[in-house]
Amino acid sequence: MREMFKRAWAQILLAFVIGVSLISYKQDWRFADLIHHLGTASIVAAVVTAFWHLREVHEIIEKYVKSILVDYSYLTTLKLESLLMLRSKAAKAILEKAANNPRYKRDELEAWIDRLLYVGLLPGKATSPGIYRENYVERITIEYLTLEKALRDIGSASEGIASQEPKPIVMRVISTTKYTVVSPRIPDSKHSDYVFKYFGFGSGLTKFPPNKLLTISIGNNENNAKELTITHNEVQGQILSEAESKAFKFDEDGTCHIWLRVVEYKSPRREPFVLNTMSHLTRNLRAYINQIGQGPPQVFVGQIIATGSDKEESRESGGALLEYEGWLFEDHGYHFHWWPAPQDAENAGTHEPS
Numbered sequence: 001m002r003e004m005f006k007r008a009w010a011q012i013l014l015a016f017v018i019g020v021s022l023i024s025y026k027q028d029w030r031f032a033d034l035i036h037h038l039g040t041a042s043i044v045a046a047v048v049t050a051f052w053h054l055r056e057v058h059e060i061i062e063k064y065v066k067s068i069l070v071d072y073s074y075l076t077t078l079k080l081e082s083l084l085m086l087r088s089k090a091a092k093a094i095l096e097k098a099a100n101n102p103r104y105k106r107d108e109l110e111a112w113i114d115r116l117l118y119v120g121l122l123p124g125k126a127t128s129p130g131i132y133r134e135n136y137v138e139r140i141t142i143e144y145l146t147l148e149k150a151l152r153d154i155g156s157a158s159e160g161i162a163s164q165e166p167k168p169i170v171m172r173v174i175s176t177t178k179y180t181v182v183s184p185r186i187p188d189s190k191h192s193d194y195v196f197k198y199f200g201f202g203s204g205l206t207k208f209p210p211n212k213l214l215t216i217s218i219g220n221n222e223n224n225a226k227e228l229t230i231t232h233n234e235v236q237g238q239i240l241s242e243a244e245s246k247a248f249k250f251d252e253d254g255t256c257h258i259w260l261r262v263v264e265y266k267s268p269r270r271e272p273f274v275l276n277t278m279s280h281l282t283r284n285l286r287a288y289i290n291q292i293g294q295g296p297p298q299v300f301v302g303q304i305i306a307t308g309s310d311k312e313e314s315r316e317s318g319g320a321l322l323e324y325e326g327w328l329f330e331d332h333g334y335h336f337h338w339w340p341a342p343q344d345a346e347n348a349g350t351h352e353p354s
Helices: 002-023 032-052 054-071 080-098 106-120 147-153
Strands: 132-146 169-182 193-202 214-219 230-235 238-249 255-266 273-277 281-291 298-305 314-317 319-328 333-340
Touching (some): 193 255, 214 230, 298 319
Parallel strands (some): 132 281
Antiparallel strands (some): 132 169, 193 238, 230 238, 281 319, 298 314
16 A cells, blocks of 8 residues: 555656646747646646645654654653643643533633643642552541540549539540552652641530540551641631641652551531541542440441542441542542431430440
């Protein structure tokens, strides 16, 4: 096929050259006009035939350019700025082919995707750019305690609490999490640390010291985990908690393993839920919640918060499990909430767990 194509273009070129030669014939004899007409016809035929073959020329040029850019890895030699510009033009071309509604803000969508991919998720100007977490496994237990017992557990005074009727009830929520952090680069001076940060909020508990509402321990594993210092501030009726930052070194393979334990004391009436949103891009999640100890049996419901998630909500008595094999972007995550089982709902407020 390629040889036939070459011969066709050789014939076109030959016809064009012959036509020019015939037009250039300047001998004064009676057949001179005929020769000029034949030359013009030959040039016209060459041009028309060339137009017929333009599509083949376009395809060959396209394949040639593709082979240089992709097959021969020319793209890897370009600077980052040139690659971003090339990628942006390709994305714009795709969007223009896919969307023909003038009111559809395809340019804004393209710009948002570029910012997400190349500023937020890859090495750039963002904090910890390119870092993501994988195999995020969290186990949550909730336990109903009397306020007196909860105060004893944290080593705080409980005078006058034992005599109150009905017994004030608090809820202890313990979350144990394991995950692996992956860096886009092998450790170097710019990407050598994973920085853990924690922000949370709650309603607080009456007669419960605010500085004991939350404790956080973190390390590469359970054996070397250390408790973090936490500051609490009350803003518009909410208690905002912020833990000190903790930096972790990446291993030689660019990964870092994290073990995390969070203990919270909450109001069972005001905060019968757990909401966990991602601070980093996270791939593959498994979260399990269940009730331990004595107390009013609960019905649990959980749901994944993610773009394009088709997961059904998990609804079980005594616990719930959520599994998501995919990517969770920042502010994606999951939530669990619960309520007393129907047979115990009427007595849930007066039940006295040990």
